[in-house]
Amino acid sequence: MFYVFIILSISNYAGINTGKGEGDFKPDLIHHGFPFYALMVKRSVDLTKGPWSTILFADFETGIPSGWHVFDENGDGATWTTGTTEDLSSYEPPDFGTAYAYYSDDDASSSAPPGDEKLRTPSLCISEFDSLVLIYSVGFNFRSFNSSGQVWARFFKDNLWQNWNILVIYTSDTSLVDTLDLSSFLPAESIQVNFVWVESTKTWDWAYGVDNVQLLGFTEGGMYDAAVSDLLSPPQYFSPINYPVIARIKNTGDSTFTFGVHTEITDTGGTGILFEKDTTVYSLPPDSILDLNFGDCTISQLDPHVLKYTVTITTQDSTPGNNSITEIIKLDIDLKADSIISPPEVVSKDEVYPVIVKYHSDTADADSWTYTSWFHTEMLDDSFVCDTSIQITPGNFYDIDFGNWSSSNYGIFTLLSYSIQPDDINPLNDTISKTIICTNWHMFSDSLPYPDMDHAVVTNGNVIYLLGGYDGFTSHSELYIYNMDAGTWTTGAPIPVDICMFDAALIGDTIYIPGGYSYSLDSILDTLFKYSISGNNWSSSPGTGEAVWFYGCEAVNGKLYKFGGYNNTTGTAYKSTWEYDPQADTWTKKSDIPYPVELMAHWSLNDTIFIGGGYDGTNPIDSTAFYLISTNTWICNTSDFAKLPQKIWGSASTVYKDTFYILGGCDETYTPLDYGYFYDALSNTWIKTGKMPYAVFRGDGGSITGFGGIDGLYYMGGSTYGFNPTDSIQTTSQAYTYLDNPGPSIKFISSIGKNIKFSVNSSVDVSIYIYDISGRVIKVYSEVRPGNYIIGSLPPGIYFIKLNQGELTERHKFIVIK
Known part of the structure; x- marks a missing residue:
C-alpha cells in the first residue's frame, strides 16, 4: 500500500497577485479557540517506515518558489509574501531559519473588503502513492474572531479537479509543527494545497505564516528509484547547430514512479545558463527506460566552446547516488596532423622541395560552419620556419603549403609541423614530424x-x-x-x-x-x-x-x-x-x-x-x-x-x-x-x-x-x-649515424598535464624560453645545465618551449591542463 504525506512549514513569500479565488469553495464554519481539523487528517503517521518520497519541499529562504501562486481576492494589494513580520509577535513558525511565508492583515486597510488571501502550491503528481502526509510549521497571531488561518486541499481524480477540502482552521494563537494525514483522500492523480487567510468582515487583524512545507508520499512494500543513465544529446563534442536535449532515464526501482527531472546547460562555472528546463515523468513502470526530450537548444559559435551539461532527478528516491549526471561537452574541433606529403624521406642536395603537410579536421557532425586555425612548420637544424592560418570546415582534408625548402648541406633533418587551436579537443594528435636525409650515394x-x-x-x-x-x-x-x-x-x-x-x-x-x-x-x-x-x-x-x-x-x-x-x-x-x-x-x-x-x-x-x-x-x-x-x-x-x-x-x-x-x-x-x-x-x-x-x-x-x-x-x-x-x-662518404643525429636536446617526460616534465641533455649550458600561444614570452631561463626539470604554476593552455644553444634552436609544444 502507498502512504503519502505533506509537511508544510509557514514562511514568508514574495507574492504574485494572480486574481480572484477561481471558484474556490468558501467555508462557512469557524470553530473558535483551538485548531479545528477535518475528519481523519490527524491520525498517527509512522514516518520511520520509509523510504518516504519528498514530493514537495519549500522553506521560502529565497522567496516564493517557482510554480507557487499568490491570490489577492479582495484586491487591496496586501498579499502573501516572504521574510519576517512583527505582527506574528511570538507566534512565528518554529524553525523558520531567516524567512517564512506570511500574510499580515495589519498591513491591509481596515476599510478593505473581506476576502481570502491564498498561497497555493503547484499541482503535484501523487498517483503512485497510497499514503500521503503534509507537514509544515505554522504561526497564527489571534486578534479577533473575524479572521482565521486555514489549510485547504483539492485532488484531481476521475479526469477533473474535485472541490476544495478544509483540512484545518487556526483561530487562536498558534506556533507549532503540524502533520496532516491525507491518505484518506487517495487514490488521486494530483493534489494542490492552499494556505488561506480567511476574513469574514471589513476589519483588520494580525498575521498568519507557514514554513518548511513538505509533502511526502509512500508506497507500502515498494522501492522508488529513478536513475539518469546517459546524456544522449547534445553530444560530447558538438557543432554550433540546434540539438534536441535528450537524456536517458530509467526506473531502477520495483514500483511505478512519478518524479521530477531538471536539466541545464551552462558555462563551466555554472553561472551562464544556455538552456534550462524542469519536467515531470509520470508513472514510469519498473525497469522502463525513457529517452526524455526536454526541447531544443541552439548552440552558436559565440557561446562558450566548453559547456557543462547536467540532468538531475529532483524527487527524493531510495538511491540518490544515481540521480544526476554531469558531462563537460566541447565544440567539436579536432585537427589531426595526417601526413607530411613533401619533402620525401630522402632528398638531394640543393634541390628545391615544396613543404606540404596534410591536416584533417575530424568531427562527428560535419556541417557548413567554419573556424580559423593557425599552423606552424619548421625544419629543425635548419633555418626554415613558416606560420600560416586558414579557414577550416569540419570534415575536410587540407594540404597546407608552407613554401619551398632546399638543403645546402648533407645531413639529417627533422621536419616538425603542428596546428595551434586552443579549442582542439585532442591536442595530442595535432603534431607530426618526419626525418629527412640528404646523402650523396x-x-x-x-x-x-x-x-x-x-x-x-x-x-x-x-x-x-x-x-x-x-x-x-x-x-x-x-x-x-x-x-x-x-x-x-x-x-x-x-x-x-x-x-x-x-x-x-x-x-x-x-x-x-x-x-x-x-x-x-x-x-x-x-x-x-x-x-x-x-x-x-x-x-x-x-x-x-x-x-x-x-x-x-x-x-x-x-x-x-x-x-x-x-x-x-x-x-x-x-x-x-x-x-x-x-x-x-x-x-x-x-x-x-x-x-x-x-x-x-x-x-x-x-x-x-x-x-x-x-x-x-x-x-x-x-x-x-x-x-x-x-x-x-x-x-x-x-x-x-x-x-x-x-x-x-x-x-x-x-x-x-x-x-x-x-x-x-x-x-x-x-x-x-x-x-x-x-x-x-x-x-x-x-x-x-x-x-x-x-x-x-x-x-x-x-x-x-x-x-x-x-x-x-x-x-x-x-x-x-x-x-x-x-x-x-x-x-x-656522408654516412650519417645516430651519433650525428642525437635527437632534440629537450626530451619530454610528460608534455601534457598539470606539471610539464622534461630533460635537457645538451653537453653545454643552454637558454630556455617559455611563451604562450600568442607568442608572448612568459618565462626565461638562462644557463640551464643538463638535467631534469618541471614547469609548474602555469594556467591551462597551449605553450611552447624554445631552446637556444649557440646557432642551434629547438622548439617544442606542451599543454597544461587542470
Missing part, C-alpha cells in the same frame, strides 16, 4: 674484378678483401685485395675450393670462412677455411657438423660465432649458434636463436651480436634479436631492439661509427631495394638512408673509418634482379 671510381654476388667482403683498416662469390654461372675461389691508398686490386692466395652463399669475419691476422656452397662440388661445405693475411695462405679445420649456406658470422672478443643458415638438402632453416675458439681449434654449441633464419643482416658491438630481417625458410621476416655472449642468451624484445620497418632479406650489413646499417636487399614482394636503414640507438628506431644509385640484393658491404676522405659505406656487387650480378661499387 654515388658510384665508386673503381669496380670489382668481375660481376659478383653471394660473396663476402672483409675490411681491415683501409684494405678491402673480396672473397669468392657467384658470377651468374659458377662459384669462385678467388681472393681479391683492394688497397684504398693505391687504388688497385691485387690477388691473394685462392680459397681451397670455389665457394658462394657464405659469410666471413676477421680475427687479428686471420679471415675465417665457416662453410658455404660449392658449385663444382654441388654441395654445402661444413669446413672452416682460415686465411693468414701476413702469410697469404689458407688452412682448414672441421666445421660445426651442420652444413648450411646463407648463415651469419661475427668475430667478438677473439672468438668466431656462426648462427642461422639453411640446408637445401633437408629443407631446414636453422636456429643454431656456434662458438669457435681459435686457440683450442674447437666449436661449442650455444643457445639457439628464438627463430630459424637465413639471409639476415647482422652486426656485433662490444660483447653482443644483433640480427635483423632475413628469411625463415618460408617467408621474409622483419624480426630482430640480440645475443648476450656473457650470459649465452638470445633476446627478442622490440622495446630493447626495434624490429625492422619492413620485411627485408638478402641485404648487406655493416657497422659504421658504432651504428648498424642495412644496405639494399629484397622486400617481401622480392623486389630489390635502392635504399637501406640505420639504427638510432637513442630512440630505438630505424631511419631510412639516402637513395642508392640502383637497387641491389645479395651483395656485401663494409665500412672504412678513420682514413679521412675515403671514410664511409661501401656496397660491392650484388644482383640487380634474379641471378644477374654486377661488378659495380656503390658508396657514400
Whole structure:
C-alpha cells in the first residue's frame, strides 16, 4: 500500500497577485479557540517506515518558489509574501531559519473588503502513492474572531479537479509543527494545497505564516528509484547547430514512479545558463527506460566552446547516488596532423622541395560552419620556419603549403609541423614530424674484378678483401685485395675450393670462412677455411657438423660465432649458434636463436651480436634479436631492439661509427631495394638512408673509418634482379649515424598535464624560453645545465618551449591542463 504525506512549514513569500479565488469553495464554519481539523487528517503517521518520497519541499529562504501562486481576492494589494513580520509577535513558525511565508492583515486597510488571501502550491503528481502526509510549521497571531488561518486541499481524480477540502482552521494563537494525514483522500492523480487567510468582515487583524512545507508520499512494500543513465544529446563534442536535449532515464526501482527531472546547460562555472528546463515523468513502470526530450537548444559559435551539461532527478528516491549526471561537452574541433606529403624521406642536395603537410579536421557532425586555425612548420637544424592560418570546415582534408625548402648541406633533418587551436579537443594528435636525409650515394671510381654476388667482403683498416662469390654461372675461389691508398686490386692466395652463399669475419691476422656452397662440388661445405693475411695462405679445420649456406658470422672478443643458415638438402632453416675458439681449434654449441633464419643482416658491438630481417625458410621476416655472449642468451624484445620497418632479406650489413646499417636487399614482394636503414640507438628506431644509385640484393658491404676522405659505406656487387650480378661499387662518404643525429636536446617526460616534465641533455649550458600561444614570452631561463626539470604554476593552455644553444634552436609544444 502507498502512504503519502505533506509537511508544510509557514514562511514568508514574495507574492504574485494572480486574481480572484477561481471558484474556490468558501467555508462557512469557524470553530473558535483551538485548531479545528477535518475528519481523519490527524491520525498517527509512522514516518520511520520509509523510504518516504519528498514530493514537495519549500522553506521560502529565497522567496516564493517557482510554480507557487499568490491570490489577492479582495484586491487591496496586501498579499502573501516572504521574510519576517512583527505582527506574528511570538507566534512565528518554529524553525523558520531567516524567512517564512506570511500574510499580515495589519498591513491591509481596515476599510478593505473581506476576502481570502491564498498561497497555493503547484499541482503535484501523487498517483503512485497510497499514503500521503503534509507537514509544515505554522504561526497564527489571534486578534479577533473575524479572521482565521486555514489549510485547504483539492485532488484531481476521475479526469477533473474535485472541490476544495478544509483540512484545518487556526483561530487562536498558534506556533507549532503540524502533520496532516491525507491518505484518506487517495487514490488521486494530483493534489494542490492552499494556505488561506480567511476574513469574514471589513476589519483588520494580525498575521498568519507557514514554513518548511513538505509533502511526502509512500508506497507500502515498494522501492522508488529513478536513475539518469546517459546524456544522449547534445553530444560530447558538438557543432554550433540546434540539438534536441535528450537524456536517458530509467526506473531502477520495483514500483511505478512519478518524479521530477531538471536539466541545464551552462558555462563551466555554472553561472551562464544556455538552456534550462524542469519536467515531470509520470508513472514510469519498473525497469522502463525513457529517452526524455526536454526541447531544443541552439548552440552558436559565440557561446562558450566548453559547456557543462547536467540532468538531475529532483524527487527524493531510495538511491540518490544515481540521480544526476554531469558531462563537460566541447565544440567539436579536432585537427589531426595526417601526413607530411613533401619533402620525401630522402632528398638531394640543393634541390628545391615544396613543404606540404596534410591536416584533417575530424568531427562527428560535419556541417557548413567554419573556424580559423593557425599552423606552424619548421625544419629543425635548419633555418626554415613558416606560420600560416586558414579557414577550416569540419570534415575536410587540407594540404597546407608552407613554401619551398632546399638543403645546402648533407645531413639529417627533422621536419616538425603542428596546428595551434586552443579549442582542439585532442591536442595530442595535432603534431607530426618526419626525418629527412640528404646523402650523396654515388658510384665508386673503381669496380670489382668481375660481376659478383653471394660473396663476402672483409675490411681491415683501409684494405678491402673480396672473397669468392657467384658470377651468374659458377662459384669462385678467388681472393681479391683492394688497397684504398693505391687504388688497385691485387690477388691473394685462392680459397681451397670455389665457394658462394657464405659469410666471413676477421680475427687479428686471420679471415675465417665457416662453410658455404660449392658449385663444382654441388654441395654445402661444413669446413672452416682460415686465411693468414701476413702469410697469404689458407688452412682448414672441421666445421660445426651442420652444413648450411646463407648463415651469419661475427668475430667478438677473439672468438668466431656462426648462427642461422639453411640446408637445401633437408629443407631446414636453422636456429643454431656456434662458438669457435681459435686457440683450442674447437666449436661449442650455444643457445639457439628464438627463430630459424637465413639471409639476415647482422652486426656485433662490444660483447653482443644483433640480427635483423632475413628469411625463415618460408617467408621474409622483419624480426630482430640480440645475443648476450656473457650470459649465452638470445633476446627478442622490440622495446630493447626495434624490429625492422619492413620485411627485408638478402641485404648487406655493416657497422659504421658504432651504428648498424642495412644496405639494399629484397622486400617481401622480392623486389630489390635502392635504399637501406640505420639504427638510432637513442630512440630505438630505424631511419631510412639516402637513395642508392640502383637497387641491389645479395651483395656485401663494409665500412672504412678513420682514413679521412675515403671514410664511409661501401656496397660491392650484388644482383640487380634474379641471378644477374654486377661488378659495380656503390658508396657514400656522408654516412650519417645516430651519433650525428642525437635527437632534440629537450626530451619530454610528460608534455601534457598539470606539471610539464622534461630533460635537457645538451653537453653545454643552454637558454630556455617559455611563451604562450600568442607568442608572448612568459618565462626565461638562462644557463640551464643538463638535467631534469618541471614547469609548474602555469594556467591551462597551449605553450611552447624554445631552446637556444649557440646557432642551434629547438622548439617544442606542451599543454597544461587542470
